[in-house]
Amino acid sequence: xxxxxxxxxxxxxxxxxxxxxxxxxxxxxxxxxxxxxxxxxxxxxxxxxxxxxxxxxxxxxxxxxxxxxxxxxxxxxxxxxxxxxxxxxxxxxxxxxxxxxxxxxxxxxxxxxxxxxxxxxxxxxxxxxxxxxxxxxxxxxxxxxxxxxxxxxxxxxxxxxxxxxxxxxxxxxxxxxxxxxxxxxxxxxxxxxxxxxxxxxxxxxxxxxxxxxxxxxxxxxxxxxxxxxxxxxxxxxxxxxxxxxxxxxxxxxxxxxxxxxxxxxxxxxxxxxxxxxxxxxxxxxxxxxxxxxxxxxx
Amino acid sequence: xxxxxxxxxxxxxxxxxxxxxxxxxxxxxxxxxxxxxxxxxxxxxxxxxxxxxxxxxxxxxxxxxxxxxxxxxxxxxxxxxxxxxxxxxxxxxxxxxxxxxxxxxxxxxxxxxxxxxxxxxxxxxxxxxxxxxxxxxxxxxxxxxxxxxxxxxxxxxxxxxxxxxxxxxxxxxxxxxxxxxxxxxxxxxxxxxxxxxxxxxxxxxxxxxxxxxxxxxxxxxxxxxxxxxxxxxxxxxxxxxxxxxxxxxxxxxxxxxxxxxxxxxxxxxxxxxxxxxxxxxxxxxxxxxxxxxxxxxx
Numbered sequence: 068x069x070x071x072x073x074x075x076x077x078x079x080x081x082x083x084x085x086x087x088x089x090x091x092x093x094x095x096x097x098x099x100x101x102x103x104x105x106x107x108x109x110x111x112x113x114x115x116x117x118x119x120x121x122x123x124x125x126x127x128x129x130x131x132x133x134x135x136x137x138x139x140x141x142x143x144x145x146x147x148x149x150x151x152x153x154x155x156x157x158x159x160x161x162x163x164x165x166x167x168x169x170x171x172x173x174x175x176x177x178x179x180x181x182x183x184x185x186x187x188x189x190x191x192x193x194x195x196x197x198x199x200x201x202x203x204x205x206x207x208x209x210x211x212x213x214x215x216x217x218x219x220x221x222x223x224x225x226x227x228x229x230x231x232x233x234x235x236x237x238x239x240x241x242x243x244x245x246x247x248x249x250x251x252x253x254x255x256x257x258x259x260x261x262x263x264x265x266x267x268x269x270x271x272x273x274x275x276x277x278x279x280x281x282x283x284x285x286x287x288x289x290x291x292x293x294x295x296x297x298x299x300x301x302x303x304x305x306x307x308x309x310x311x312x313x314x315x316x317x318x319x320x321x322x323x324x325x326x327x328x329x330x331x332x333x334x335x336x337x338x339x340x341x342x343x344x345x346x347x348x349x350x351x352x353x354x355x356x357x358x359x360x361x362x363x364x365x
Numbered sequence: 366x367x368x369x370x371x372x373x374x375x376x377x378x379x380x381x382x383x384x385x386x387x388x389x390x391x392x393x394x395x396x397x398x399x400x401x402x403x404x405x406x407x408x409x410x411x412x413x414x415x416x417x418x419x420x421x422x423x424x425x426x427x428x429x430x431x432x433x434x435x436x437x438x439x440x441x442x443x444x445x446x447x448x449x450x451x452x453x454x455x456x457x458x459x460x461x462x463x464x465x466x467x468x469x470x471x472x473x474x475x476x477x478x479x480x481x482x483x484x485x486x487x488x489x490x491x492x493x494x495x496x497x498x499x500x501x502x503x504x505x506x507x508x509x510x511x512x513x514x515x516x517x518x519x520x521x522x523x524x525x526x527x528x529x530x531x532x533x534x535x536x537x538x539x540x541x542x543x544x545x546x547x548x549x550x551x552x553x554x555x556x557x558x559x560x561x562x563x564x565x566x567x568x569x570x571x572x573x574x575x576x577x578x579x580x581x582x583x584x585x586x587x588x589x590x591x592x593x594x595x596x597x598x599x600x601x602x603x604x605x606x607x608x609x610x611x612x613x614x615x616x617x618x619x620x621x622x623x624x625x626x627x628x629x630x631x632x633x634x635x636x637x638x639x640x641x642x643x644x645x646x647x648x649x650x651x652x653x654x655x656x657x658x659x660x661x662x663x
Contacts, residue, residue: 254581283552339593
């Protein structure tokens with residue numbers, strides 16, 4: 068690996084840069100980000116070798132092109148990449164929803180190689196300073212192959228993620244989107260919503276909510292402080308699965324509401340008891356490792 | 366302080382015992398718990414000096430009586446305590462809802478002293494082994510005075526909580542219940558609900574939810590693994606405030622749903638951006654200190 072490009076130097080992009088520097092010390096890194104201030108930071112912290120605000124013909128030298136921007140920028144980026152040959156390049160991305168991304172890629176990447184990817188890793192912090200090398204360690208990286216890639220290409224990107232410490236799993240895009248709706252997208256939507264509800268309370272009550280936040284609310288605010296652009300894009304690009312899961316969630320919540328209204332303690336107890344089982348399975352599956360906070364808020 | 370009683374040796378009760386042993390080494394501790402196996406553990410780990418399954422006349426020797434059981438046991442406990450003089454005793458509790466508790470106390474504690482309390486501290490673990498001395502450190506303890514107490518009694522219990530490391534605040538019970546509905550009770554209800562929704566998915570999907578839980582869902586399962594009896598009781602005793610806040614939550618969630626349906630990215634972005642502000646205020650208020658996990662799962 069001689070040269071790669073990273074488009075979008077946020078939490079994920081900058082963590083990829085740190086991993087490439089570490090594991091492939093001879094590889095040149097081109098950082099592309101349309102924000103002047105982000106690029107300035109990237110230069111300052113020496114995140115790569117070349118820094119650009121726009122994609123130009125140098126992109127052809129990249130063996131791998133990692134797209135790490137919010138999904139709403141994909142159309143512009145895909146359209147820029149379309150203009151270049153990229154004969155020896157593999158394009159990949161890290162977006163949290165996949166079906167819509169593949170639909171778009173098929174329009175722009177005819178004759179090019181694209182392996183859709185999603186490293187299931189993150190923190191609530193954003194920007195190039197917030198990334199860190201250990202972000203992907205022991206985390207899953209999901210690849211959702213489409214007609215723009217073949218086995219060889221999937222293997223070559225898998226090797227890189229494994230170097231970063233990730234475990235690889237392959238599934239189809241629709242299934243990915245359905246799992247992520249319940250494990251990630253709905254939890255974020257709900258967290259944003261409850262923090263929003265608190266925000267709309269009167270000023271005095273709001274300050275008390277902050278004062279006594281240690282009792283559950285605090286954990287929701289951490290989730291709900293994730294990047295708003297990224298999450299807007301996820302909600303809109305995985306809309307079908309999210310709305311369908313939200314319908315299930317609402318139905319269950321209404322059933323709990325009815326139980327509270329009717330003093331149905333038995334129903335509540337049984338529901339609350341069952342959820343402990345899932346928690347225990349998560350602990351068994353080793354998915355409850357809390358990363359030390361290497362990241363910094365930007 | 367020569368002698369105290371702790372009724373209910375769970376996370377909170379056992380943490381109080383550990384604090385009394387440490388800060389008042391001469392004080393005798395009577396542990397009362399109706400579970401044989403819990404008492405056995407308490408003896409084994411030397412949590413107190415006397416261990417009983419039922420309240421008897423020895424309770425009169427206690428200067429302070431801490432009720433630390435789920436709220437559904439209060440009626441039985443209050444009725445037992447009613448039979449004794451308790452001339453020199455101050456009764457207090459640690460329950461997470463207060464209006465209903467005070468209503469009940471007024472029926473049983475005529476001529477006795479009762480200061481309702483709520484240490485805003487906890488973990489997802491239960492039982493006598495899960496308690497630890499540092500649980501109350503830098504955490505709020507809310508006292509919600511009623512006609513069964515006076516300034517002197519409030520001061521004397523405040524002193525003890527301060528010794529344990531808590532910060533004291535005093536407010537009326539209804540206001541307490543309203544704040545807790547949004548900061549604690551609704552977050553727990555929502556967390557239980559989303560984990561429950563996942564639980565009802567097909568077996569294959571469920572195992573994948575566990576596998577990819579690191580992306581938000583995991584945090585909900587931690588909250589939703591709290592003691593089911595305690596949380597059933599909270600939902601039923603703070604029902605009015607919880608249902609009223611749930612109506613607000615549902616209204617806001619429906620608005621978000623409509624925005625997703627209508628591709629209203631602007632609305633989503635603004636909502637998601639606003640919540641970061643609350644998070645920043647929590648960090649500023651020093652309420653984001655994560656306790657090291659001193660506790661052990663029982």
